[in-house]
Amino acid sequence: MTPLSPRLLILLCLALPLHGQEKGRSRGYRKDPDADKFGSCLQGPAGTPGRDGNPGANGIPGTPGIPGRDGLKGEKGECVSEVFEEPWKPNYKQCAWNSLNYGIDLGKIADCTFTKLRSESALRVLFTGSLRLKCKEACCQRWYFTFDGAECTGPLPVESIIYLNQGSPELNSTINIHRTSSVEGLCEGIKAGLVDVALWVGTCADYPRGDASTGWNSVSRIIIEELPK
Template identity: 90%
Template sequence: LACRRTFIFLPKCLLAMCPYNCFTGPAGTPGREGNPGTNGIPGTPGIPGRDGLKGEKGECINEIFEEPWRPNYKQCAWNSLNYGIDLGKVADCTFTKLRSDSALRVLFSGSLRLKCKNACCQRWYFTFNGAECTGPLPIESIIYLDQGSPELNSTINIHRTSSVEGLCEGVKAGLVDVAVWVGTCADYPRGDASTGWNSVSRIIIEELPK
């Protein structure tokens, strides 16, 4: 009798399950990356954090911005006043004061003369709106004459350029009438006064910061 062989071809998947004659094939080509996925569902809000520690108290700084100081001055001048009064106003000069917290520096420069037969004294002084300075004291200059001889006193007639100068505080802002007056000294008789003879006289006013 002839012997017949029968061959049965099975799929690879069945061959892999076969306990006999199992073979591993070569690795396949790597696949391409897939498309990006869609966004996920938003998460729920977290729990609110606790308040932080209280900070230290800050410093309070007040900034004061002041306008820069501007020079403010004026001069009034006269040629040969030749004012021979013994009591009264000699000359005046109107000034515009910009601030109430400033001081006024005033100067009178001119020829002064005093003569008399007996002891005498005359006083030249400033006023501000008709009143003498009180911050801190009046601004004045005096001439006292006493030669001890009536005969000699009657011939003395010396004119000298002199000045009356000072600072006055407490004058309010606005128009200020600054004037120079001549008067008597306390407890002394007046003499024959003369102001501004044969020369230039001037009043200079300047506003200064305190």
């Protein structure tokens, strides 16, 4: 082995300390993990968020869609009309007599005037009192109402009858019984205004007249009431 020259030995001695110093420096330095991303500069704190930008302009209108098909045909509706009327108020009247004792067989017995408020309403009439009929043979009498002198036609007359077949031959006398009875009904088609309501007595068709009596020894009354249809 050839011994080293003095100059080579001197250079080797100078290089060894420098090599140890570089090695020591490399051990104390830690590389930033983001160094490859941002180069050799460190990342600073995040900045203030920016403001929203101005709204963009409207886009181009889209093309119209395909028209829809007609639906199924609905059921036919009902025609309903609303009618607003004032609340119905009672309208009635009573005429009364004590011991009328009216013995006629044909004609007007009593009357009672009434103010009807509406043309489309109906009138309910009632007579209550004692009625009697007597005769030796078969007879019939009829008690009925008139309105302004005419019998009711909406729909039919308001009437009551008493029919007596015969008297009492074994006692040689006629039956004479007074009973509280009534004549009552509804009449439509009478115009609004003052109405003369009257009770009459007359004969029955095809039957002889008897001896009639109305309101004997008792109270008789006519009651009239207006009713909505």
